[in-house]
Amino acid sequence: MIVGERKTFEQIWDSIKDLKSVLVLGCGTCVAVCQAGGEKEVGLLAAELRMKSQLAGVTIKIGEATIERQCDREFFDAIKDKAKEYEAILSMACGAGVQYCAEVLEPMRSIPALDTRFIGVTEAQGNWAERCRACGNCVLADYGGICPMTICAKSLVNGPCGGSKNGKCEASQEKDCAWVLIYNRLKKQNRLVDLNKVLTVKDYSKQTHPGRYINEVYLKPRMEEKSAQ
Amino acid sequence: MENTFEPKVVAFCCHYCAYSAADLAGSMRLEYSPNVRIVRLMCTGKVDTLHLLKAFEDGADAVFVAGCEEGSCHFQEGNLFARQKVIEAKKLLKEVGIEPERLEMYHIAASNSVLFAKAADEMTERAHKLGPNPLKTQGKSI
Structure with a gap:
């Protein structure tokens, strides 16, 4: 929401x-x-x-x-x-x-x-947290369902950086290091090997503003034009 | 001019504790301020910040919420929710310029009729000191 x-x-x-x-x-x-x-x-x-x-x-x-x-x-x-x-x-x-x-x-x-x-979730009653930056190029499948774009302070897609200490971020001790979370999640999923993959460059072109998404299936139907005889 | 101001105090009381305490106060013939109007609720957890604001909007000079003692709510933690609502309502009252002291939360056990009488007297006394609800004395009526 x-x-x-x-x-x-x-x-x-x-x-x-x-x-x-x-x-x-x-x-x-x-x-x-x-x-x-x-x-x-x-x-x-x-x-x-x-x-x-x-x-x-x-x-x-x-x-x-x-x-x-x-x-x-x-x-x-x-x-x-x-x-x-x-x-x-x-x-x-x-x-x-x-x-x-x-x-x-x-x-x-x-x-x-x-x-x-932000776009977020209800973590507890009266407590909401950001989960998505609406980057338009979802990579959650590769990162065990944890978004490095949102959770990492630097939005690193090949982390962690040198500022990760004891599972926390150098930006704030209250923030978890996204990459530690990703590591732990992938470990639970027996997918640590996936971290060896070098991911391709993220497509940032979809982040241009203002964004627009068109689903042609739901557009108002129009009569097809007859081709010229 | 003689001060004839008699405050209107609204008390939101839970059925299981504070309302029973008020009832017991009557049975024990304890004297407490007649300015208090009691609104009985099944649980103070039902009290919403909006109810508290509306009470003031409709002319109450003081309002208090009386729930069970901590840990003895019939519905587990309704009284604790009520306390949070009172804190929020106090903040909102302050924002608009009404003294937050006009609102208070009490935790009263069903057996503690003395405390209920004390709360009723205390809130009436506060309203006497603060004077009428400023909404009744300042500006135009809504």
Whole structure:
């Protein structure tokens, strides 16, 4: 999932304090799971904003809504009419959702309430960790299911470097050395011999931005053009 | 002008411990502040940060959550979750400009009616000292 972290209340308040009305819009998918921008967090932020505006003596109409996803156009249909009653959207989605919100509801302002952190997993309740850099060229099969691009501070694909000590990374003692993890995993899989392989250069060309992926099977079908007689 | 402020204190109490303690306080004819309104829950683990904020938004002058003592929650650790929610709600209250002291967490055993009465009096006293919920006295009503 995409993991987000709510901006500080001060930052959010500064971004909306001069507006007359704001719709706090949650996203019910990734950021709801990482408890940063789902329906409950919308309720909390809206309650905070209502109280703050009252204490500051300003009148801001604060609305609440949550849609299934802010990265799919059709889900906006449910709030399109409601959104017209507001001056701006305070989106609690990831960066993709905030941008799509601005695009779908153009020219309405879309203000981010979260900082998008990474693609990650839930390691424990309330504890999320990065696992994927979306490099577009997955090499996990070779590395025992541990991503050196993400877990290694230097993203080395033929590690470890000289900074690996007692299984930890020189960048931080709190970080595991990805290459020690990879070694241990491959050992458990009886695949240490695979480490002798020299892997080919990673294809970094897929990391150009903005990325796009097209699956022709799912494109809207069109009539085939008849060849000229 | 004479101060006629009588605070409204909301207490979220767990059925198994704090609510029983409140009940026992009544049976024992212990006197405690009449300003306290009790909301009974099956477990304080059900308390959400949003419930706490809403209580203040709706005009409570002080709120407290009273769960079981550590290690004796009927649902294992609901009281510990509640404590974390109270800590979070205190942080959010501070962010918006409401004194976090208006909110507190207590751990009260079913047999400890004295502690329940003490908690009720303490929170009422705090609200007296802090004055009315600033949402009621500052700015416009929502």
